[in-house]
Amino acid sequence: MPRTASIDALVTLLDDPDAAVQAAVREELATCGPDDLAALRKHIRSLGEAEQEALMDRIQPLHFDMVQRAWHAVLDSDTPDLERGALLLAWYRYPDADLHGCQEQLDAMAASFQNAHPGLSGHRAAMELADYMAHELHFTGNKDDYKDPDNSFLNRVLKRRTGIPISLSVVYLLLAERAGIKAYGVNLPRHFIVKYQDDQHEIFFDPFNDGQPMDRGDCVRFLLKANVQPHPQHFAPAPPRSILLRMARNLLMWAKQHDNIQMQSELMQLMAPYDPSIEASE
Known part of the structure; x- marks a missing residue:
């Protein structure tokens, strides 16, 4: 279950200019699960349009961090879970996916x-x-x-x-x-x-x-x-x-064809530890 009270409080701190506050928010959000992040997005969508856009941009790196940790946990396993990995790729692109x-x-x-x-x-x-x-x-x-x-x-x-x-x-x-x-x-x-x-x-x-x-x-x-x-x-x-990496490689090809630099960088970070032909870019 999402930690509604603490998530709502974090929204008020997401646009705080203080670097120390931002670091603390990031550290707290690193402990969140998918339900918590969904609650955070729901709260943001209740705000004004301009504020929504700014805050959604701020939480995208947090979402990717969460996807990346879960993805590496799957692929680093001795027996990678195909279903979980495929769902994580979907969640990467669709943060609100059920x-x-x-x-x-x-x-x-x-x-x-x-x-x-x-x-x-x-x-x-x-x-x-x-x-x-x-x-x-x-x-x-x-x-x-x-x-x-x-x-x-x-x-x-x-x-x-x-x-x-x-x-x-x-x-x-x-x-x-x-x-x-x-x-x-x-x-x-x-x-x-x-x-x-x-x-x-x-x-x-x-x-x-x-x-x-x-x-x-x-x-x-x-x-x-x-x-x-x-x-x-x-x-x-x-x-x-190898199936999961081939799925990610197909998406990387699409991102390159459409000059989606952010998606290219993120997919390369997901793939680089397992594919020597990929060099992750930050």
């Missing part, structure tokens, strides 16, 4: 699938989930506006039921986990997909194209057509950390 609501949506979607297919397991469950996601939940690739950054934020993907290959694949993986299906992300160059694998089956799925099933030969033909020489690593399960 992250708990996103998880509840995923819970409800997985439950509806399991209710529709009781007792189904293994490769048949993986295939049915791909079909269910496309034709019952109506997730589809955003081919009309592929470069829209909202295609990469989990909250927006869940709301609009559209995205790019990696974000739709993440939705599939999160639903599969809830349904007890062992599925993996696959870092195929230029087109992220998912796969199910057991002792007898290896099936790839393309959530961007209505969950279309593919075999390894289909993937090889795709790579050759894209002038990429197939390599065994292309078909290996993608660790959560």
